[in-house]
Amino acid sequence: MGLIAKTKAIWAGRxxxxxxxxxYNVAKLLRKSEVHSHTAGFIFRxxxxxxxxxxxxAAMLVPFGASSAVFSFRGDFxxxxxxxxxSKGIMVLAAMEVGxxxxxxxxxxxxxxxxxxxxxxxxxxxxxxYAGGFESMGDLFLRHTVVLSNHWSVIIAVxxxxxxxxxxxVEGARVPFDDPATHLELTMIHEVMVLDTSGVNLxxxxxxxxxxxxxxxxxxSYFLIPEGHSPLAITAIYLLVTTTLAIxxxxxxxxxxxxxxxxxxxxxxxxxxxxxxxxxxxxxxxLGGI
Amino acid sequence: xxxIGYIIFIIAIxxxxxxxxxxxxxxxxxxxxxxxxxxxxxxxxxxSGVWSLELPGLMGSADIVLDPLSxxxxxxxxxxxPIGMIYGYxxxxxxxxxGVASHLFFLALMMISMHSILIIRNSLLFMVGWELMxxxxxxxxxxxxDSQETVSSAIYYLIMMHIGAAFLLLGFGLIxxxxxxxxxxxxxxxxxxxxxxxxxxxxxxxxxxxYSWLPKAHPVAPSHLSGMMSGLMIKTGVFGxxxxxxxxxxTMVEVLVLTGVSLITAFNGIIHALAESHLKRSLxxxxxxxxxxxxxxxxxxxxxxxxxxxTMAALGFSGAMLHLINHSLFKPMLFYLSGNVLLATHSLDxxxxxxxxxxxxxxxxxxxxxxxxxxxxxxxxxxISEFAIFLSVLSxxxxxxxxxxxxxxxxxxxxxxxxALALIAFSKAYSVAFSGSTRSSSxxxxxxxxxxxxxxxxxxxxxxxxxxxxxxxxxxxxxxLTGLAGIDPNAILSLxxxxxxxxxxxxxxxxxxxxxxxxxxxxxxxxKGPAWGCGYHRPDAKMQYTGTAFIDPxxxxxxxxxxxSSDKSVLTGYFPQELSYEEEVHDYLDSGIFAWLTKGLRWxxxxxxxxxxxxxxxxxxxxxxxxxxxxxxxxxxxx
Numbered sequence: 001m002g003l004i005a006k007t008k009a010i011w012a013g014r015x016x017x018x019x020x021x022x023x024y025n026v027a028k029l030l031r032k033s034e035v036h037s038h039t040a041g042f043i044f045r046x047x048x049x050x051x052x053x054x055x056x057x058a059a060m061l062v063p064f065g066a067s068s069a070v071f072s073f074r075g076d077f078x079x080x081x082x083x084x085x086x087s088k089g090i091m092v093l094a095a096m097e098v099g100x101x102x103x104x105x106x107x108x109x110x111x112x113x114x115x116x117x118x119x120x121x122x123x124x125x126x127x128x129x130y131a132g133g134f135e136s137m138g139d140l141f142l143r144h145t146v147v148l149s150n151h152w153s154v155i156i157a158v159x160x161x162x163x164x165x166x167x168x169x170v171e172g173a174r175v176p177f178d179d180p181a182t183h184l185e186l187t188m189i190h191e192v193m194v195l196d197t198s199g200v201n202l203x204x205x206x207x208x209x210x211x212x213x214x215x216x217x218x219x220x221s222y223f224l225i226p227e228g229h230s231p232l233a234i235t236a237i238y239l240l241v242t243t244t245l246a247i248x249x250x251x252x253x254x255x256x257x258x259x260x261x262x263x264x265x266x267x268x269x270x271x272x273x274x275x276x277x278x279x280x281x282x283x284x285x286x287l288g289g290i
Numbered sequence: 291x292x293x294i295g296y297i298i299f300i301i302a303i304x305x306x307x308x309x310x311x312x313x314x315x316x317x318x319x320x321x322x323x324x325x326x327x328x329x330x331x332x333x334x335x336x337x338s339g340v341w342s343l344e345l346p347g348l349m350g351s352a353d354i355v356l357d358p359l360s361x362x363x364x365x366x367x368x369x370x371x372p373i374g375m376i377y378g379y380x381x382x383x384x385x386x387x388x389g390v391a392s393h394l395f396f397l398a399l400m401m402i403s404m405h406s407i408l409i410i411r412n413s414l415l416f417m418v419g420w421e422l423m424x425x426x427x428x429x430x431x432x433x434x435x436d437s438q439e440t441v442s443s444a445i446y447y448l449i450m451m452h453i454g455a456a457f458l459l460l461g462f463g464l465i466x467x468x469x470x471x472x473x474x475x476x477x478x479x480x481x482x483x484x485x486x487x488x489x490x491x492x493x494x495x496x497x498x499x500x501y502s503w504l505p506k507a508h509p510v511a512p513s514h515l516s517g518m519m520s521g522l523m524i525k526t527g528v529f530g531x532x533x534x535x536x537x538x539x540x541t542m543v544e545v546l547v548l549t550g551v552s553l554i555t556a557f558n559g560i561i562h563a564l565a566e567s568h569l570k571r572s573l574x575x576x577x578x579x580x581x582x583x584x585x586x587x588x589x590x591x592x593x594x595x596x597x598x599x600x601t602m603a604a605l606g607f608s609g610a611m612l613h614l615i616n617h618s619l620f621k622p623m624l625f626y627l628s629g630n631v632l633l634a635t636h637s638l639d640x641x642x643x644x645x646x647x648x649x650x651x652x653x654x655x656x657x658x659x660x661x662x663x664x665x666x667x668x669x670x671x672x673x674i675s676e677f678a679i680f681l682s683v684l685s686x687x688x689x690x691x692x693x694x695x696x697x698x699x700x701x702x703x704x705x706x707x708x709x710a711l712a713l714i715a716f717s718k719a720y721s722v723a724f725s726g727s728t729r730s731s732s733x734x735x736x737x738x739x740x741x742x743x744x745x746x747x748x749x750x751x752x753x754x755x756x757x758x759x760x761x762x763x764x765x766x767x768x769x770x771l772t773g774l775a776g777i778d779p780n781a782i783l784s785l786x787x788x789x790x791x792x793x794x795x796x797x798x799x800x801x802x803x804x805x806x807x808x809x810x811x812x813x814x815x816x817x818k819g820p821a822w823g824c825g826y827h828r829p830d831a832k833m834q835y836t837g838t839a840f841i842d843p844x845x846x847x848x849x850x851x852x853x854x855s856s857d858k859s860v861l862t863g864y865f866p867q868e869l870s871y872e873e874e875v876h877d878y879l880d881s882g883i884f885a886w887l888t889k890g891l892r893w894x895x896x897x898x899x900x901x902x903x904x905x906x907x908x909x910x911x912x913x914x915x916x917x918x919x920x921x922x923x924x925x926x927x928x929x
Binding site: 117 | 665677704
């Protein structure tokens with residue numbers, strides 16, 4: 001997160017905040033007290049904790065290098081997908097609880113994205129299952145190797161990475177789908193949803209959002225890391241890929257304007273179609289190529 | 291043992307006629323316990339009961355078979371009925387009307403007939419039971435018979451059920467011609483007969499394109515009945531479909547047709563649930579979606595059997611059965627809770643509700659759990675069954691079989707889309723009805739009614755939560771069915787193993803969330819303040835997001851699939867006084883194909899109308915003409 005802001009600032013010719021700024025923000029918010037809206041009910045109180053716990057659990061399912069994830073079993077990607085959906089759904093309910101029109105707007109936009117992201121993630125995983133067999137997420141990502149000499153393999157790797165990268169942008173609420181830094185509530189999605197969240201709750205929301213981006217970045221990097229390297233090499237590649245991704249996000253943010261809100265959903269379909277393409281490429285490869 | 295159960299039910303009818311609702315509820319509970327014992331014996335101690343019943347006259351003897359499939363459905367009914375009646379007891383107290391006696395009488399008949407069609411394997415008796423079920427539920431719906439909507443919807447329901455019954459009758463007739471016997475246990479269904487039976491059962495279950503009665507009949511029935519109909523009665527249709535599927539063989543193309551139908555059912559159901567702003571109608575649409583999901587599981591079961599992929603078959607079948615169980619728990623719960631909302635506010639239109647979570651906190655909390663269950667969020671039970679079906683779809687993704695891979699891609703993508711839409715539809719329903727501030731004065735004065743009204747939802751919520759965390763528990767019900775469904779028991783055992791790991795994760799998740807929440811409670815002080823209005827100081831309940839606005843981004847996308855009509859009055863003059871806007875989403879089946887069919891039928895019947903002119907002399911002329919034609923025909927034939 002910090003790196004993204006830095007990249008953006010450098011690109012804009014400024015010096016930019018410190019790399020640890022997001023941590024400072026969280027630490028500051030932890031010390032603040034909370035203000036709840038009069039209309040807020042019980043969901044509003046528990047939602048940030050639940051959402052954070054769900055995201056953390058999802059993070060535990062992400063494979064780590066050569067060793068598998070903290071928890072790993074056949075079909076664990078489904079619970080991963082649903083935990084992320086849960087964290088999103090509960091935040092949406094909390095936002096609607098306040099009953100302000102801004103938050104309703106954000107909630108409505110945010111949850112509409114899930115409708116297209118879920119099939120996209122399912123298909124991305126599906127393409128890996130197709131290639132690597134019906135296994136756990138860790139095995140799937142681990143087994144995938146990119147053979148640079150085989151053009152099919154490269155095409156598939158690139159397409160899957162693109163699909164995951166766009167999911168990262170959407171889930172992490174970044175430009176071009178959402179702009180966390182605008183000054184008008186009408187133009188935000190994720191940030192406007194948490195308008196009335198404050199103090200510790202807000203800290204949890206920010207931390208959860210950053211964690212989500214980290215999860216997707218890790219998925220991409222493990223996807224690209226080939227099998228059978230030493231732990232040191234894997235860590236190095238991992239750091240390299242995540243750093244590149246962060247810089248990439250910042251770069252995208254500086255170069256692209258946010259899309260128009262009502263066109264946004266059409267663009268969220270992109271990962272869906274890209275993952276379909278990847279699957280098609282896989283099938284074609286298996287049938288012997290064109 | 292089964293006999294004792296039925297006898298208690300018949301005693302319950304007597305108490306119904308004496309208007310003793312409390313005694314009736316107790317007797318229903320007692321009968322269910324006895325029957326559940328009989329079913330449990332079959333499920334866990336093995337073996338199946340086979341009896342033969344002598345029928346009077348030329349009908350011969352009827353087979354009565356209690357196999358694991360009947361027992362599974364029977365257990366579902368035996369759990370669902372008493373819980374439904376506990377709710378019904380308090381609901382009827384809160385909402386008294388004339389004719390409690392007849393209402394209870396028909397409820398008892400409905401329960402008896404539903405239990406009995408599970409074990410009857412004789413087409414004559416089966417049709418009697420089936421008709422009894424349709425008729426008794428029709429009369430039970432008519433509890434609020436003063437309202438025009440109730441009457442017309444109930445008649446619609448009755449007609450649809452009889453069209454379905456006609457298909458069943460045809461199917462059974464064909465089977466009788468093939469086998470020369472009314473008993474059909476152990477007979478393999480073939481040819482047109484299996485399709486006719488499937489269509490007949492699809493009417494009851496609510497598959498595309500026969501589902502249009504659900505969103506009409508469920509909302510008008512009294513809440514306990516709509517819960518029981520939606521959660522339990524449509525399962526008799528699914529029971530029939532599973533029975534037909536298990537006792538016949540299918541080709542690839544036929545199964546793909548079934549898959550397509552299930553997909554359309556699920557998709558249509560959910561987009562209408564999304565667009566609907568009437569709470570109970572939205573729930574009824576979501577029943578259609580869930581039936582579609584069960585259908586997807588069943589078609590992957592058949593697909594797996596055909597392509598000899600035992601994992602896919604086992605996962606598909608157990609997913610479908612688990613979803614059957616789960617849906618029979620969370621759907622009645624949501625219907626009962628919406629009954630509470632109806633009693634408290636006298637309205638189910640989402641746009642007049644709002645802010646109920648401060649006024650009815652317990653109902654709101656339970657509804658929240660129901661929302662989580664129905665949108666298949668982890669921790670609740672809906673997730674377990676969708677998980678199994680997703681796994682079944684994924685197990686078809688392999689390099690050797692391109693057919694099932696492509697089916698899997700299409701089904702998986704649409705299924706994931708549908709389950710995301712379910713989350714949206716129910717977060718909309720919950721947040722518009724229970725969150726924010728109130729939208730009308732009746733919602734403003736709402737308060738929690740009798741605590742008795744919460745007993746049944748709490749019981750169901752506990753069951754949902756239990757089956758959600760310990761997913762394996764549901765498998766104990768499904769496991770005895772492996773022989774009947776022709777699937778590999780080992781695949782189910784390995785699913786159980788996966789579900790064990792899942793429960794570990796979910797338990798950790800729950801502890802985690804609790805710890806985080808408690809820590810947070812210690813950390814910060816909380817004060818109250820108004821919501822952020824972006825500088826606007828007088829926020830109003832009308833400014834909240836409505837249900838229609840909430841789904842607008844998606845509605846824009848799904849426009850071609852939602853048949854919408856709107857009516858608005860344009861602003862006129864310099865000082866416009868009135869502005870109205872009405873919008874309605876129609877089902878294209880109901881207002882399209884069916885309307886067209888009825889029109890055609892009417893036209894044909896109108897032709898006869900002209901003959902029917904009421905003049906005696908013209909009738910005599912018809913008679914004379916008919917006589918002459920007959921005479922010519924007879925003479926011509928005899929030559």
